[in-house]
Amino acid sequence: MRLRLSPARFQRLIKRSLPTTLFGRSLLIIILPVAVMQVAVTWVFFDAHWQAVTSRLSEGLAGDVAWAVESYQDDPTPESFARIANRAERSMSLSMAFQTGRTLPVGRRPALFAVVDRSLEKALAGRIDEPFWFDTTRYPAYVDIRVQTPQGVMRVLAPRDRAIATQGHIFVLWMTVATLLLTAISILFIRNQVRAIERLASAADDFGRGMDVPFFKPTGAREVRQAAQAFLAMKARIQRHLDQRTALLASVSHDLRTPLTRLKLELALAEPTKRTGEMKRDLSEMEHMIDEYLAFARGEGGEGVETVPLKTLIEEVSEGAVRAGAQVSVTAEPDLTASVRPNSLKRALSNLIMNAAVHGEHILVTAAARAGGGVEILVDDDGPGIPEDRYEEAFKAFSRLDESRNQNDKGVGLGLAIARDVARGHGGDVTLSRSPMGGLRATVRLPG
Structure with missing residues (x-):
């Protein structure tokens, strides 16, 4: 079964794969067109210029090898081969040797750029009728060409620049250096702006x-x-x-x-x-x-922000609930601290703990560091709780949920609103949930 990717789904896939930061997107906007342009220029260079030059060089080398083979076949004697090899050395920079009674090797290693082998093979096949073999990878500075004759194998070592345009890698190097330089400059300027x-x-x-x-x-x-x-x-x-x-x-x-x-x-x-x-x-x-x-x-x-030990602060706030007759237990690491406005946080925690003391007999206050950073303070009670669908309503100013919890006669429905306002002022929040003790759990999350 063939799956079809709809345009909308393809668009969502592209969006998910793109960088999410301004730095990443700005870098992509600048670097991607430059990279595409560099790749296009390199491709055009190799396809239109480098390949054409390599083909012409290969054809010239193939013509020289064909001349040497034909000249030797006209007079297949050692003296004739010596003259041909001497002339090829002086005029064409070709090193020649004759291997009597030998045959061509089987198989060869492919070149890094396949166009090199294709061009040379095409040129040799067009000029030489006898079987041949060549290798462009064994010697860094030479191309090894061998031609089968009735008397043996004629071996020709030609300078690499006679068969291949050797300056292509320099062009690629300059293009790579230019891309890296432009990328570094872009990163420097974009980073300054993003900072x-x-x-x-x-x-x-x-x-x-x-x-x-x-x-x-x-x-x-x-x-x-x-x-x-x-x-x-x-x-x-x-x-x-x-x-x-x-x-x-x-x-x-x-x-x-x-x-x-x-x-x-x-x-x-x-x-x-x-x-x-x-x-x-x-x-x-x-x-x-x-x-x-x-x-x-x-x-x-x-009020200014201070770094305070949370356990000490919670214990001070809990004294009011203890005096009101509630049993309060505080669990927190002694060295757990938070950067907060102490009086504001005391007011928020006092509202939550006193609210729990009004509706429950046992209160558990737990403070711990969060895995993703920051701290979390849990206030649990064993009171009647609040229906889940009315949690958010409880945070509204002047809201009194009398039918769910027996609201304190003195209260005006601002305790939870003040607590959430203080927590959000610190960059955190207050949420409500069902407590393991059976009543209500108020969770205060503060950033690190």
């Missing part, structure tokens, strides 16, 4: 993860510098927006907490009644809600 794009991508990635990029400067081609300048302008606008938001949040936090503090003080001084107790609970819930709103709106808050 500028890689620096821009690295700076954008670092800035996206909250790291400062003070030493980044636009380099490379004009278009790349324009993109870098646009990135720096965007970075400045975003940083200005973050600074303004941080200042605004600090002011709002102060302005909101001042009346709350006054109300709490007045209730503390008021006569304790059932009504004042309910008001205190309302104020406490309002304060908790404001804290969550501000934490969600604050985001990264301009």
